Amino acid sequence: MTLTCVDCRASYPATLLYACEACGGLLEVTRPGTEPPGLDALVSPAVTLGECGTPLLPVRPGSLPTPARALWFKDETRNPSGSFKDRLVSAALTTALTFGSKGLVCASSGNAGASAAAYAARAGIPAVILVPERTPTEKMAQIAAYGALLVKVAGHYSNSYAMALAVARETGFVNVTTTFLNPYGTDALRLVGHEIYDQLGGQVPDWVFVPTGSGPLVKGVFQGFADRGGRMPRLVAVQAEGCAPIVKAFEERAGEVQAWGEPKTIASGISDPLIGYARDGTYTLRLVRESGGCAIAVSDDEIRRAMRVLAAGNGIFAEPTGASSLAAAQKMLARGDIGPDERIVCMVTGHGFKDFGIYRQMPVHEIRVEADASASVIIQALEGMGPPERVV
Ligand SMILES: [Zn+2]
Structure with missing residues (x-):
């Protein structure tokens, strides 16, 4: 397995490398000689949920x-x-552990962060998850529930992205940010x-x-x-x-x-x-x-x-x-x-x-009834909904 630059085609040994050293281009995994390439390892990652x-x-x-x-x-x-981020994170973390990573960092709009936090919990390693401060509260609650350090970063996603690069550099933790950053x-x-x-x-x-x-x-x-x-x-x-x-x-x-x-x-x-x-x-x-x-x-x-x-x-x-x-x-x-x-x-x-x-802001079919209300109230509401063929 090697890493190859998608732009200049420079090739590197498989390590925790996030960009081409020659041109800064994106790296992709290449596995010459197998067909289809390397699927077995992807199908059975070590860190899996x-x-x-x-x-x-x-x-x-x-x-x-x-x-x-x-x-x-x-x-x-x-x-x-x-x-779908679970697909990425399971593979990225499985590979990183073979390189000796002791923790993970992830910049996320929410889903990748929740995924990274879950798989870090599964692997028993610390996770630092950076999200824009306006991320939906459900996503942030999920990240925190998995025990990660949740970092709310002011402004849009790209700010979290830049900060994750710095944290990964300082800690040596693997960066599983799910742009094209992590080729695995x-x-x-x-x-x-x-x-x-x-x-x-x-x-x-x-x-x-x-x-x-x-x-x-x-x-x-x-x-x-x-x-x-x-x-x-x-x-x-x-x-x-x-x-x-x-x-x-x-x-x-x-x-x-x-x-x-x-x-x-x-x-x-x-x-x-x-x-x-x-x-x-x-x-x-x-x-x-x-x-x-x-x-x-x-x-x-x-x-x-x-x-x-x-x-x-x-x-x-x-x-x-x-x-x-x-x-x-x-x-x-x-x-x-x-x-x-x-x-x-x-x-x-x-x-x-x-x-x-x-x-919560969408129209729904909802009524409230007293505990002793007759079923006919509910049936009336049901009839008012029209045929289910076009409920939307
Ligand atoms: Zn390159």
């Missing part, structure tokens, strides 16, 4: 405002800490592509929608399908209108992604302005273009509607970021960019338990 192997659920017919006949949800909420973590995401491929019986989807901050999950899906050979799905990097650096570069046909200003969106998991590491976004944009896909931004209202379709229409409870993929797929279906017969997979990246605040 039972991550991966999440279900691929077909959409309930009739639940989509703009219909699609072949749409699936890759339900990553089912990972141990409630998001990013590498583990290729299993997502493999799982989708297998779950669809080898039939490659036409489109895969991926909620995207810096973009390691885009790479994971890309790499997984590339491992299997044959046709590639078109990858769609989904961002929020209030934080869309990759979409902006895609629409302007720019070669490089520029950092965003102040993010403003309910989708905390993809609220990443890429300040100081816009290069990550440029790499993700390159993969999106290579796949023939695109980058698209969705509004907070579109995300809220998708959350309702997922929860009330399909029984899947997702946080705003997790529903952004469906919001984008609906947008492209409605515009006719995608035909109703094309095969679509939406990555649902994080659990609804992680951000109750948004659901």
